[in-house]
Amino acid sequence: MYNFLIIESDERVLDLLTQGLGNEFDANIITEFDFDSVEQILNTESVDLVIVRNSFELNMRDIQAAKLLMNLVYDLEKGPPIIVLGEFEFVGQHFDSLPDRFRIEELYRTVIKVLEITPEQIQHFKLPDxxxxxxxxxxxxxxxxxxxxxxxxxxxxxxxxxxxxxxxxxxxxxxxxxxxxxxxxxxxxxxxxxxxxxxxLQQSLEKIVKVGQSSKSIHEINSETYGISQNLIDAIGVTEHTIRLANASIASMVKSVRGSRNLKSMLEELLSNPSSYAYKRNYLISALCCELAPLMEWGSGDQLDLQIEKMTFFSFFHDIFIKEEQHLKIFSNQQVKELDLQTSELVLNHANKAASLIQSFPRTPGGVDLLIKQHHGTTSGVGFAQNFTTNISPMAIAFIVVEKYAYHILEMKSDDLLSSDKKMEIFNKLYAEFSLPSYRKIVESLEKISIS
Ligand SMILES: [Fe+2]
Known part of the structure; x- marks a missing residue:
């Protein structure tokens, strides 16, 4: 069986290439976009072929992927053959390339040529009907x-x-x-x-090329990729860059939890259902946290990247044990009393349970377990705070306010989402609920983002 490494940041293109090449050549496909991991893979695994996008944007940085790869392979004693997707020039290293918008058959033909696959071998890779x-x-x-x-x-x-x-x-x-x-x-x-x-593939590639030329289609890509209605994104007022950043951070989290079967399957279940309440709410929370992060004095540069990574894990794992929409809308111990015994036990302890789960996975960004524990305002991770205090982490404070805001946004009728008056009604409720200055500051920031 062949081992192909594909270096590409666009999840959709990756999915399509993985399925196409996996089926066509009965190949095992490894995907990566982080170059530390690429180096490790090339040094430790037997890779028959590397397919690399010429360049891509990651966390708002332009990554010259093909060039980085050429430099890595140059240092290897015997590097694998390389196919570059998109225009690329490099002297001193052999490679094959395809245009930006290539057809899948062109890629198949190039793979056959590069690996010198014979017609007899191709017969072996028979697709099912x-x-x-x-x-x-x-x-x-x-x-x-x-x-x-x-x-x-x-x-x-x-x-x-x-x-x-x-x-x-x-x-x-x-x-x-x-x-x-x-x-x-x-x-x-x-x-x-x-x-x-x-x-x-043509649709995805066209969008990649367009994004390279102008940032206008970012909206289009992301609302489609994540199944969140554009109205919701416009309602919360986050920028195109933030959406891109949030998406990159989600993609990187998905990769990072691959090492834990438990976390991976729970996250997959959540992400595979974009029409669910849990998905929509968590996505809005993570996008809002990305938008808020630079305003919160949580650091800059790498430090800020780390905080965003933390908030993304926090957003998607804090309620991971709660499956029912109505239980995700519980915010007080009073509401828990109306539930049956088993459900009330789950709802009261969900923060603690999720914190322990996330703590068991060593690649989780540090401190996420503590934040998850505090996401209903208690330090014990049990139940819901009767009154909010400042005894919890500033990030947990921001999260509590953001979560309540996302809850109100999702309760709105879709026709009202862009109405400033209706949104002001939400902010008035938030101001009434969160009177402590550190909480109020978050409401003010959300108001600025949303109504401008
Ligand atoms: Fe919760």
């Missing part, structure tokens, strides 16, 4: 380029049922309906697979 593609990919499609099937498994074996006809128009709600019914992938006939991949 139906090939799966994760359902999230279909949010980017407005009409079906081919027939889509779902797989039914019964005692008689597996069957594929056609659900969407070629050329049929698709809207977001249709896909969400399947997603809510726990459909994780659609299937297409193997002969349609390259066409479908190309269809999706």
């Amino acid at each position: 139906y090939v799966s593609l994760a359902i999230e990919n279909f949010f980017l499609i407005d009409h079906a380029p081919c027939d889509f099937y779902i797989k039914i498994v019964s005692v008689d074996g597996e069957r594929f049922l056609k659900r969407i006809n070629s050329q049929e128009s698709i809207d977001r709600e249709v896909i969400e309906k399947y997603q809510n019914n726990r459909v994780r992938s659609f299937y297409v006939k193997k002969e349609d697979h390259p066409n479908l991949l190309n269809h999706l």
